[in-house]
Amino acid sequence: MAAKKKKGPLKNLAAGRPPVLHRPKSMSRTATKAIINKHHLLQKRKRQAIAKGDKAEVAIIDAEIEALGGLERYQEASLQGQRHDRGGDSSRVLMQWLKSTFSPQKPDSSRRLRMLEVGALSTQNACSKSGHFDIVRIDLKSQEEGILEQDFMERPLPRDESERFDIISLSLVLNFVPEAKGRGDMLRRTTQFLRAPGRYIDSPGLAASFPSLFLVLPAPCVTNSRYLDEERLVAIMESLGYTMAESKTSQRLVYYLWRRVRVCKGPGTVFPKKEVRSGSSRNNFAVVLS
The missing domain is CATH 1.10.287 (Helix Hairpins)
Structure with missing residues (x-):
């Protein structure tokens, strides 16, 4: 009977830990x-x-x-x-929008675009599998290896253009920010992490979609809010230098692709908390730019 091999010492504490992500029961x-x-x-x-x-x-x-x-x-x-039978991975909508922008062949590493995915829950979504992006994933509580545990509002600002991104994903993140002003601050902060619009002047295909912000919210945040409708959201985003490139509304979610078209300087337009719809059935979701 062969003797059992003696296990060697663990190299570090991390080596003895179970995997971070435990898939929950359905x-x-x-x-x-x-x-x-x-x-x-x-x-x-x-x-x-x-x-x-x-x-x-x-x-x-x-x-x-x-x-x-x-x-x-x-x-x-x-x-x-994010399960397929419940609306699925929201980044599939983004990849459908970008289908005509990208060639069927995956680019080499030097030609991939940089994406910052805020509130990342998985490294296996549609954007990750597409091969078109080098993705930096962050979340307040990392669920698996490949996701950095970090607060976007505390992430160090880029030191130069090489540390900026072609696209930022805020999928079901903004609605989790507790205060209306904090939501406005988060949207404003995205502009500090995106590359300048003129970078894509020699590539009309990319210029039509980048640099950009992919924003996903629960539909009632826009369709049934006392303080926010799509018209006001467009006005807020335009004041930050964005224009709406794509939009989609489902029963549960609203999806937007906002393209950055200009660099805004100075304090910009103020958007206080203002009622745009009346009615007792409305929710109080709001975005404030102060």
Whole structure:
């Protein structure tokens, strides 16, 4: 009987850890929606408690969030929402829009475009598999190897053009920012990470789509908000130097591709919180540029 081989010592702590991503058991659409909605509600209550300076209430809410599973559970629900039978990977819409821009053959590494994917949940989405992008993926809580654990609002600004990106993806990220002003700040900050519009002057195909911002939101944020409709969103984005290149509305989501057409200098136009629709059934999603 052969002797069992003795295992050697672990090289480092990481070598002995299980994989970061544990694929959750499938959740029903109802359960997925309930977790996401509950998480958003608790975050809203927490913001209100912080504004009041009620530390005891903040602690209670934090305990409720932890009992719900914290950010990890929210991300599991979000991953379930990316299943094909529930609308699937949102980047498939982006790749469909860019189909005529790219040739069928995958480019070599020197010709791939740079993408920054904020709120990345997977390294296996349509953009990743396309072969047309070198992707930097970041998220507040990394779910797998290849995703950097980082807050976009704290990411160091690019030092030069080589550190900027051709496209930024904000898919179901902006709606998770707790305050209306914070959402405006995030949209404004995207312009600091994108390359200048004139870079693609010798490539009309690329110039029609890049540099750009891929933005995905729950449809009610735009279709049923008291403070935001598509007309106001267009005005906000245009004030930041963007123009709408593509849009799509499904039952659950709204998709936009915003092309950066100019570099804005100075403070720009102010967009306060302003009612654009009345009615008790409206939600309070808003974007503020101050």
